[in-house]
Amino acid sequence: MSLWLKYYGAQFGRENLFVVLDGDEWEPNVDLTGVTVTMVKDAPRQRVRNDRFMAKTVSGRAHELFNDYHYIVRSDIDEFVCIDPNSGLNWETAMEEIDYWGYTYSMGMDVVHNRALETDPLDLNQPILSQRQFAVVDHNYSNPNVTNGICSQHPLNEPGQKSWLLSWSGGFHRALGGRVRMSNHFALFHFALFDYDPANKRQKDRLASNSNHRSFTGHIDQRFKLFDEISNVAQMDADQAYKIARDKFPLENDGSLSKRPRAAPEDANVSSGILIEIPKRFSNIV
DSSP, X not given: OHHHHHHHHHHHOGGGOEEEEESTTOOOOSOOTTOEEEEEOOOOSSHHHXXXXXXXXXXXXXXXXXXXXXXXXXXXXXXXXXXOGGGOOOHHHHGGGGTTTSEEEEEEEEEEOXXXXXXXXXXXXXXXXXXXXXXXXXXXGOOOOEEOSEEEOOTTSOTTOOEEEOOBOGGGOSBTTOOOOEEEEEEEEEEEESSHHHHHHHHHHHHHOTXXXXXXXHHHHHHHHHHHHGGGOOOBOHHHHHHHHHHHTTBXXXXXXXXSOOOOTTTOSBTTBEEEEOOGGGTTTO
């Protein structure tokens, strides 16, 4: 949580950060001064039910915040939304992209520790992306993180439906009622697997805890296979992978616009997407 607070606090100010904690076991050993914290104690533990419950809870909280804010950036504690430096935009100008549709889907990059090549201990006082070189461009992490809350009618929505308050689906993977629109410049870096040792420790702690349903640990067991998988794969050029994602993630097999990002298996070089070397232009962002 400390990295999340440091990053988003620098972008928006701590007084504009709102944290929703899932469960009362959280006792974060970090300074929460100036941050608004809400604790949810009654969320179900089964993964799909928990995802849906938390999405409904956070959507409701977002609806309240739109009384005071024109834009919201939503992320999990291990997700970092940023602007591609190649765009030349700042947060204010980048937000203009969503004013017509009401939301946009970030370019999702799942950062994975390559233990064969990245052998130095991670220094949390230095930018993470200056120490981690590899990520998977993954449709599962290309999510509607940035929104102004009012979704505009899409040509493929039901006739007569003009606009509605944005709500997220379970897992925050899609904007309910809308179709996928990939951003031209927003990117999301997912850090769950950015350092093998603490990730492995978290998994062991979850396996030993009665509070985590087996559906969570099964999901993470599958994710851990990426550590070995990426060591045997040649990376695709990042900007080529971004183009594939923008062209194909929004489409169904028949070419129609999708309600959620779709995989592009014919272009994938690992099971979950396209392995890339993270462009150096991102090195000092997070």
